[in-house]
Amino acid sequence: MENLQAYGNLVSRSYYDDTLNINEILNKIHCSDALSFLKRMPDNSMDLIITSPPYYQQRDYGCGGIGNEATEDEYINNLLPIFNECSRVVKTTGAIVFNLGDKYLNGNLSLIPYKFALKVLENKKVFLINQITWAKTNPTPRQEHRKLIQSTEPFFIFAKTKDYCFKLDEYLSHLDRKDKKVTSNFSKIGRKYFDTINQSNLTAEEKKNATRELEKVIEEVRLGKIESFRMKIRGIHKEAYGGMEGGRNNQIRRNGFTIIKITGNAMKKDLIESPVEITKGNKHTAVYPLYIIQELVKLLSNSDDVVLDPFCGSGTTCVAAKNLGRKYLGIEINPEYVSLSEERIKEADNYEEFFL
Template identity: 35%
Template sequence: MKRKVEKYILGEDTNPLLLSGDALEVLKSIPDNSIDCCMTSPPYWQKREYANGGIGLEKKYEEYIDNLVAICMEVHRVLKLTGSFWLNIGDSYKNKCLLNIPWRVAIELTDRGWILRNTIIWNKVKGGMDNSKDRLGNAYEPLFHFVKVNKGYYYDVDSIRNKPSGAKVVNGAVVSATGVTGVKYKRKIELSTVLTEEQKANAYNALEDILTQIQQGKLSDFRMVIKGNQRTTHSDSKKLSGRAKELDEKGFYFLKYNPKGSKPSDVWDIIPEDTQGRGEHFAPYPEDLCKNPIMLTCPENGIVLDPFVGTGTTCVVAMNMNRKSIGIDIASDYIAISNDRCK
C-alpha cells in the first residue's frame, strides 16, 4: 500500500485514491510532509454504528478522544508545513450532560503542537427532530482549522471573498459601496473641539486620499473613526490597542474594506445533506462544508486527505476543484460508494 500511495502522490492522476482500512494504520503508509490539506469529519462518539465498526464505538468517551487524537497526530506528520487540517466533529451527551468532546479534542491537539487558527460554527439551518423537553435543540457543530506553523501556511483568502458592490461618483461626489461620501466626516472634523488645527488638516488630507482610492477602485468602502466622536473599535487602552494609540496621537484612523470583497465570518449557514442516495451511511456531511476549506488552504493540483472519507464527499469536492485526494475508510462498502460517486 505504501508504494501505491507514493506513486499516486508523485503522479499526475487527479482521480481520488480510495483506500480501505483502519485510518491509523493506513496513514502510516503516507510519507511525511506530503499532504496539502486534510478535511474530515470522523464518526461522533456513540452516535451511529457504521459498517465494520471503528472509531466512535468506545465505551468511554476518553478512549474515543485518545483514539481520535492518535489519528490526528498522524495527520500532523503527513501534512506539509504549508498545510491545513480541518476537523468537523459533533458532541454527545452522557447522563444528560453535554460532554464538550469537540473542545476536549481541540485542546488536546493544541497541547500536542497543533495551532488552532479558527473555530467555525457550522449552523445547520435546519436541525433534526429533537423531542427533548428540558433543553434546546442542537443546531450547530464546530469546524476547527489547525495548522502546523504560525505563519507561512498556504491560505488564499481572496478565493472565497464575497463580491463587493462598486463605488461610484454621484453629482461629482465619490460614493463608497455602502453610500459613504465623506461629507459627514468632513463636517465632524470641522466642528471638532478635540482635534488640534494640525490634526484637522491631516485628517482632511487623509480623508481626501481615501476618497481618491475609492474612486480608483483601490478600496470598496471605509469608515473613519475621529477622536471625540467615536470610540475605538476594540479597546480604549493604548497599551492593548494600536488603534487607541493611533486615535490618541493622530486624532483619527480608518477602517479600510478590501476592494475584492469581504472575507466570510466564522459562522457558516449550510444545510446538512440528507438526500444523496447514499444507502446505509447517514452522516449529513455536506459538500458545501468542504468547499471553502479546500479553496482556502489547498493549492490547485494539491492533495487533499480525508481519513474518514465515508461515501467520498471530500474527494468529490476536491476532484471538482482540480485537486488530487486520498480517502480512507474502514468500511469497504463505503469505499465502493465513493468510487461510484467519483467516476
C-alpha cells in the same frame, strides 16, 4: 532500512521499504483501515487534511472501524494515533481539520469533541488555529421539552507550524460579492470633506496632507478597491472612546485627521451556516456539507495541492477538492462507501456550491 528518528511519539516513515509512493495513490479512494494506511504514507506529503471521524456511539457503519467503543476514553484513545499520523503526513504548510459531533450520555452533554481537541493539544505537536462552528439551518427535530435542539458542530483547524497556508480572501468570497453595494455616483463620494478640511482649524501643512490623502482614498473607491470611507478631522468630529479607536485618536491628534476605509468585505467569522445534507438515496447517513468543505479547501490550500480524508465516507472532501482543482486521496473502511465516493467524484465537475 528503518529510520527510527523520533517524530513526537511517532516514528518517521521516510525510509521504510513499504512506504507508499504518493504518485501511485493520488486521486483514488482506498479501501482500508485509516490507521494502517496512514502508517504507510510518507512524512510531510499532504497539503491539507479534512475529515469527520465516526462520532462516539452514534452509528454503526459496518466493517468494524471506530466509534462504538465502550467508553469515551477508549474512543479518544483510538482516534489519537490516527490524528498523530495525520500530523506526521501533513506538510509544515498544511492544516488538519477534524469535525466531531457531541452526544448526550445519561442526560449529560458529553463535550467529547472538546475532550478530543484538548488531548490533541496536550501533545504540543500542533496548535489550534480556529474552532469553526457549523450552525445547522435545518437541525434534526426532537421530541424534547427540557433541552434546546442541538444545532451546531465544531470544525477544529490545527496546524503544524505557523507557516500554514491561509487564504482569507478566498474564504466565503461570494458573501463579499453579495454584500458589496454598487456605487453609481463616484463624482459625489467624499467631496464634502474638501470643504470640511478648508473650514477646519488645521494648520496649512495639515490641510495639504489631508487633501492629498482624501484624493487618494476617493481614487481607491473609484477603482473599486474599497467600498467607501469616512474621514474624521480634528476640531470637527468627536474622538471615539477607547479600545481599537485609540490609534485613530492618536492619528487625529498627531496629523489632524484620520481616514477609515470600508472594504465592503464580509467579516470572516468562525461561524458558518449550512443545512444538513443527504446523498442521493441516503446511501450514507452522515455526510457533511460540501459547501463548508469547499470553503475550507479554499481557505487552507492552493490549486493543485493534495487534500486527504482518512474517513472518506461518501467522498465529500474529495468532491470538494476535485471541484476546486486540487488533488485528493480518500481512505474508507467500508467498500460500499468507497464505491459511493467514486460515483460522486465521477459526477463532480468543477461545480462550486454556495449557500447565501
